[in-house]
Amino acid sequence: MAQILKSRQELELLFAPTAEVGFELIEKECVDLILMDINLPGMSGVEALQLLKQNPETAAIPVVALSANAMPTDADRHG
Structure with missing residues (x-):
């Protein structure tokens, strides 16, 4: 992604190497x-997305989910 x-x-x-670190960055920076990689270490990207959408301060931030091994059903499941 950095190269692109x-x-x-x-x-x-x-x-942010983990969702938890990402949440800390979001609190400090205007994002x-x-x-987000769906397959994060620790908390999954799916769980992180749910928390982002539940929080009024982050719910409006657009999220693009990325994964090297996503299947079409993943997009439908997490849409």
């Missing part, structure tokens, strides 16, 4: 979009 977005100087990409 590297040429976009107007974007700042922040990294316009979340790119």
Whole structure:
């Protein structure tokens, strides 16, 4: 992802190795979009998405879920 977005100087990409670290970043930074791996270590991306949508402060942030091994049924299940 970093390589893909590297040429976009107007974007700042922040990294979080886990959902828990990602939540900490969101509290400190103004985030316009979340790119999230579904298969995170610890809390899954699916669980993290549910928490984001339940929180009024993060519910409106668009989330793009990514996964190297997603199946079509995953998109339907988590839509």
